[in-house]
Amino acid sequence: MSILSNPKSDNKDKPKKSVVREWADAIVFAVIAATIIRWLFIEAFTIPTPSMEKSLLVGDFLFVSKIHYGPRTPKTPLQVPLTHQKIWGTDIPSYLDWIELPQFRLPGFSSVENNDVVVFNYPAESGHPTDLKTNYIKRCIGIGGDTLEIKNQQVFINGQAQAAPEHMQSSYFVTADNGISDRVLHKYDITDYDNYGNGLVVQTTPKNVETLQGLNFVKKVEPIEYPKSSESSNIFPQSKRFDWSLDNFGPLYIPKEGDQISINEENLILYKTAILEYEGNKNAEIKDGKLFIDGNQVSEYTFKQNYYFMMGDNRHNSQDSRIWGFVPEDHILGKGLLIWWSIDPNGGLADIFSRVRWDRLFNVIR
16 A cells, blocks of 8 residues: 655645755855856956057956857866956965866857957966966957068058057157146046156057147157067067067968978977967977977977967057967957946045946947
8 A cells, every 4th residue: 555645744844944054055056157157158357457448448347258259168177166366355376276177169159350359368377277377358460370460550461451449559759848737638538658758658549649739738749669679589589580579570470270380490489389388289399499299300380279469459558469479279268248337446435436437338349
């Protein structure tokens, strides 16, 4: 004989969750949901430096899409959820590198294109796994398969001159009869400047230059340009063989997956970092100007992934590919979508509402 239980009786016997347990369950669910959304779909970032001004401002808060280029599988699984390198407000590492998994990219619905604003892990950083290197945001100037050259600040891709970003900045030397007040600089949204001799070195847009030239107390506005050989020791690939500068750079071929190059002196200088550090070659080394992989000398090399060339829109105040070289595809994090909040970092709590840049809210990033 079977005995049927009474559902009502079972519900009465079931202990009721405490308030603490309900809150704990809700928090765990929220953390799991936020972690999945952050990994697969979209992540929030803030702009801490002026390298993209005036396209993106210090104090802009962004949404960055992971699904455009495809989300990456985690490389470092032992990590406190919703953190990056450190636990919030501390210097305590937020991860353990005891386990490092192979990293793959899930399908996306687009690939990185020229002029995309891209978030990526800073490739030249050491001491962290790939997915936990510092996040940078720049504009993709060149993609794998492109030949890039900069002549007198003008960017050329495959021999074709490229339109400058709408809000691109560079350096100018401004002299005026009695100097330029902070009020005037603020009026024309010039926030990045230094006193130099009898004038100012300012970072600003060509549109602002035209305005400054029309002011009766401004004597002269002169563009500052870095000629070839002026700073080659600080410019990629940091070799005397190449006399490149920030404003006169290349030509440089950007590798794509499947490209094969001959191993010679020039190619080793240009691509050695990619081959030795980014390609996953565990036993690669250069000895006496020759490349060895697994103990065997290699005369040709085939690239395993795509590479990109990134630049900041604030062209003379940006640490970018002109200094440290290529960004590998496995370092690409996502595409900048829109600005969801923006606040001027200067000022106090008392005037916080006046510091909000209301005109920037929900602007699409271009």
